[in-house]
Amino acid sequence: MSTRVERDAGLPTDPDQDRVTAARSGDLTAFESLVNRHQKRMLNIALRITGDYDDACEVTQDAFVSAYRNLGSFRGGAKFSTWLTAIVINLSRNRLKQLNSRRGHEAYSLDTPLRTPEGEMTIDPPAREPSTLDRLVQQDRQKAVQDCIALLDPEFREVLVLRDLQEFSYDEISGMLKIKEGTVKSRISRAREAVKECLKKAWGQL
Amino acid sequence: MNHNDIRHKLSDYIDNAVSAGERSAIELHLAACDECSNALEELRRTIEQVQEIEEIESPAWMTGKIMAKVRAEADQKQTIFQRLFYPLWVKLPIRTVAVLFLAVTAYYMYQNIDPSERYPAEPMGTSAQKDAPSPSSIGKKEKVLPAPAPEAKKLDQEPGYRSLDMKYSYEQPAPPTPLKEAAAPAPTAPAQTQASGGAASGMEESEIMRSAAPETAHDKTELPAGSAAEKKAKSPAKAHSMILPAVSDAPKIILSIAVKDLKETEEAIDRIIGDLKGTVTHKATISDSLVISATLEAAMAGRLREQLATLGKVREKGPAPETQAGKLQFEITVTSITPSEK
Incomplete structure (x- = not known):
């Protein structure tokens, strides 16, 4: 029974393999290209999971630093993007836990901006752009x-x-x-x- | 598969994550069930709505910030690596310099320590005077002291632990005695305890160490004959015997005189003894004292005292000359009056 959805089934190897190999041997330019390739996707995943833009930015940065630190343990069993996403998910979960425990102790104030999935929103949102x-x-x-x-x-x-x-x-x-x-x-x-x-x-x- | 099973499989069906058999069963049911085909349509629209959510762009500063952190991390990694695996051409000079530094330091330390090793008695005397022990502590100390005495063999190590043992601070700063004589100081420790037994005696002895050595010897001889303290006195006396010739059994009169000028007085005493037809048998200079041994007729003793009195204040110890006849031995200790004694 084949129930797998293989979106990337046509790709025999990880497109990031060379960059990862170079970055692992100390090539920071190669790692920078990995950052450039994946940061938008990682930021959006973090944003949808945490629901907060600033938190998502922090999670994304931490995820890349953590990935760099642990490049040695990445053996290529999965694609780099998959491995990186797993890091982002874990960090996002941790951030959510921290956030929930913090919010549990905070009193609500009228001046406090509302936290929405897109980021912060004030009670009286200004019409910033003609739409x-x-x-x-x-x-x-x-x-x-x-x-x-x-x-x-x-x-x-x-x-x-x-x-x-x-x-x-x-x-x-x-x-x-x-x-x-x-x-x-x-x-x-x-x-x-x-x-x-x-x-x-x-x-x-x- | 019934209606409910198919409803639950609709999500998988959209993702094409069902088997061929399931697919045909689902499609067959969908054709007949409006509820399920509506549900499928709503699910497809929902997915479309979710997929329509616009992705946000990452901020321009993101890459820079990430790379700054990564570089800091890389530097740290490199530093640890470099520390552990310096090439030999870097490590060797560093090690050589370190060894040389240690050698030079050790040499200078040895140079600084050496003099104190050579003259252990001098600082010991001063320290004994400074830390004049309380009577109670002396008592304790002296109880401890006899312990090593029976083990005479241990005296081989004496120079080594001398500087550590308070006992020696009470002793004469005598030159090192030969090993065969070394047994002698061992019994002196308990002897000293019996004779003195107090802070006063401790003080007295340390003062003695500062002043003329011969006088010390004779002070000791004044202690009751046959007492243990007399044995103690032998120890410094032995030191004297190395300076002064063997003393005969002839009666001896001990005179001491304090003067300003040692040399002038020495000449004067020589002259006086010559005038009195006596003979100078020996002369010795010990620190700021001069010891003159001379032999004179007993009849001349009175005149000698008179003439010496013209030079300075004379103190006398020993047997009264009047009771003696024939030749008399004199030992004149001339001490210079230093400003501190005034």
Whole structure:
């Protein structure tokens, strides 16, 4: 039974292999090119999981430094991007835990900016740029989707982000999160259903 | 597969993560079930909505900040590596310099220590005077002292632990005695305890060490005959015997005189003894004292005293000359009056 979704099945080797080899032997330029290639993707994964821009930036930086530090232990069993994503997921989880324990102790203030998935938002958001109605509608729709994703439990949010936003294969997700492929499938299914119900509530219909 | 099973498989069906058999079963059911085909459509739209979320660009400073941290990390790694694996041409000179430095330091340390090894008695005397021990501590010390005495063989090590043993601070700063004589100081320790037994005696002895040595010897002889202290006195006396010739059994009168000028007085005493038809048998200079041994007729003793009195204040010890007849031995200790004694 072949249930694997092999998006990169056509790629026999890791496209980053040479850069990784060079970086491991001390070539910082090679590592910099890895940073340039992957930082946007890692930042977006971190942002969708933590829901905070600053936290996501910090997680991304820490992930690359951690990757550099542990390049020696990366044996090429997985692709570099998969290995790096696993680091980002772990750091994002840790950040979420810290954040949740901190928020648990903080009193709410009217002056405190609201934390939204896109970052911080003040109570009275300024109209920073002239936007058309379409754009506003589009932004509203995107914000609703982001809010619905943010409402998911972290374990469901992670798989949804990795599969539907980053288009990793079930196999890759299974390797990154160290869970069985069946678990990945069921989590993705439940996450999609939850977002669907959330959006239907927000918009009335899909 | 029933309706519920198929509903749960719709997500996998969209991702093409179902087997061929499942696929055909699902498609068959979808054609018949509007609820399931609606659910599939809603699920597809949901995924589309999620995929439409715009990705944000990473900030321009991100790469720089990451690389700065990575470089710091790399420097740290390199430093540790370099420290461990310096090439031989770097390591060898460093080691050579280190060995030379150690050798030179050791040599200078030896040079500095050596003089104190050569003259251990001098600092010991001063320290004994400085740390004048309390009577109680002396008592304790002296109880401890007899312990090593029975082990006479241990005296082989004497020069080594001399500087560590307080006992020696109470002793005469005599030149090192030959080994066969070394047994002698051992019994002196308990003897000293009996004779003195107090801080006062400790003080007295350290003072003696500063002043003329012969006088010390004779002070000791004044102690009751046959007492243990007399044995103690033999130790310094032995030191004298190396300077002065063997003393005969003839009666001896000990005179001491304090003067300003040693040399002038020496000449004067020579002259006086010559005038009195006596003979100078021996002369010795010990630190700031001069010891003159002479033999005179007993009848001349009175005149000698008179003439010496013109030179300085005369003190006398020993048997009264009047009771003696024939030749008399005199030992005149001339001490110079230093400013500190005034």
